[in-house]
Amino acid sequence: MKKTIKVVAAIIENDKNEILCALRSPKMDHPNRWEFPGGKVEKDEDIYTALVREIKEELTCKIETHEIHNDIFHEYETFNINLISIKCKIVEGTPIPKEHSTLIWLKRENLDSLKWAPADVPAVELLMEGI
Numbered sequence: 001m002k003k004t005i006k007v008v009a010a011i012i013e014n015d016k017n018e019i020l021c022a023l024r025s026p027k028m029d030h031p032n033r034w035e036f037p038g039g040k041v042e043k044d045e046d047i048y049t050a051l052v053r054e055i056k057e058e059l060t061c062k063i064e065t066h067e068i069h070n071d072i073f074h075e076y077e078t079f080n081i082n083l084i085s086i087k088c089k090i091v092e093g094t095p096i097p098k099e100h101s102t103l104i105w106l107k108r109e110n111l112d113s114l115k116w117a118p119a120d121v122p123a124v125e126l127l128m129e130g131i
């Protein structure tokens, strides 16, 4: 049986109504795909604490978490993912990519110009609908 990993991802919107998009590096799995920054929820950790921790590690900035944007199950070839995306705001610092190849801010209507990790597509579609 394939294992299911629980992953949290941050939908970070700035004052110009742009969303932060992160490019996975060639060294990560799903290389060169775009995603919302975040990572795996550790055992005994709640999803919000996990996301604040992951964003501090990956982007060196502090976020506050708001509502859940989307919560989906997706089957990859070698594992399954429960991807929970959460709306967030930066409260301290500026995002610096420590693990990703690059970061960009995009308007919702332009989000489909990127090649997203497959599990992110439903979250992207909701954002493009203005949700």
Ligand SMILES: Nc1nc2c([nH]c(=O)n2[C@H]2C[C@H](O)[C@@H](COP(=O)(O)OP(=O)(O)OP(=O)(O)O)O2)c(=O)[nH]1
Residues within 6 Å of the ligand: 007, 008, 009, 028, 029, 030, 035, 036, 037, 038, 039, 040, 041, 081, 083, 117, 118, 119, 120
């Ligand atoms: N962070 C993140 N991962 C995603 C997204 N979409 C998606 O399919 N994934 C996949 C890619 C990875 O296989 C997995 C997350 O693992 P990760 O490598 O980013 O997490 P992590 O930092 O906790 O991992 P690790 O270095 O501790 O192993 O989920 C997304 O939007 N954000």
